[in-house]
Amino acid sequence: MQQLYDTHPAPRAAFTAADAFTLRTALDALGGVRDLDTLDVACGHGGxxxxLASGGARRTVGVDSCPDRVRRARASAPASAPVEYVLADAADMPQLGPFDLATAVYLFxxxxxxxxxxAMFRGIRANLRPGGRLLSLVRNPGGYPRVDWSPYGMRILDRLPDGDAPLLKAQFLTEPPLHFEYRExxxxxFAEAAVDAGxxxxxxxxxxxxxxxxxxxEAYWTAYRAWPVSSLMTCTA
Incomplete structure (x- = not known):
């Protein structure tokens, strides 16, 4: 983001453009965020x-566990759309709300x-008003080794059995590539955790x-939609 979210090293990569379009479309379908209290969990650099703040939210709070990301988010926040930034782990989030809407991009x-x-789902639910919404972009499982996402900006390198969920080793296709890991x-x-959280x-x-x-x-995007990196999870408190 300033792109939708700038925790990615290559925010203009195609899959991030699709993520941004997906989330913006969902927010528009809800009528936007004007006069809502909003929370962004795992806010990264604040995109x-x-x-949310520039969309007219009454209050916007960003939460992240990395001091450097919070520092950079605070430094880059536009004065015209103020955001409160809180350093906290999403699995041990303090009471900051209540909020009408929460977003989470690849947090889970x-x-x-x-x-x-x-614990992450419980912390978000505890910060939402009754009827509040959670919109979360979550990674789709099962792509590796069937799908090659490299034309869209990322590549899965390996999948390792590990604990409660397999560990995927991947890279953003920047120059040079940037390696990262996530759980499949x-x-x-996700649905079980959401229901358990209330x-x-x-x-x-x-x-x-x-x-x-x-x-x-259109052929490029048609191929992506056949097996995209992410889906949008929507939950109501």
Whole structure:
């Protein structure tokens, strides 16, 4: 983000463009965020939080566990759309709300075990008003080794059995490539954690892609939509 979220080293990569379009479309479908209290968990450098604040949210809070990311988010926050930034672990989040809407971009894929995954959902639910919404971009399981995402900006290198969920080793296709890891949780694991946390509804929306253009035509996006990096998880408190 300033792109949708700038925790990625290559925010203009195609899969991040699809993520941004997916989340913006979902926010528009809800009527936007004007006059809502909003929370962005795992806010990174502040892209999603800035999006919420600039959309007219009454209050926006960004939470991240990395001091450097919080520092950079605070430094880059526009004065015209103020955001409060809090240094905290999503699995041990303090009471900061209540909020009407929470967002989480790829947060749950980094839960190291089932206990942490459930704690993340509980912390978000505890900060939402009754009827509040959670919109979360979550990674789709099962892609490796069937799918090559390298045309879209990332590549999976290996999948290792490890603990409660397999560990995937991957890289962002920057120059040079930047390596990262995440857990391959099933969507059913996310849904179970959400219900356990007290969310009353759990739904899924497929990734949406931006309009085709000269650099990324419709065939390019059609291939991506056949097996996208992410899906949008929607939960109601």
């Amino acid at each position: 999603t939080a800035a999006l 894929s980094h839960a190291p075990d089932r206990a942490a995954l459930h 949780w099933a969507h059913a694991d 969310f009353s509804t759990v739904g899924w929306q497929p990734a949406r892609t931006p309009p085709a253009d000269a650099s990324r035509d």
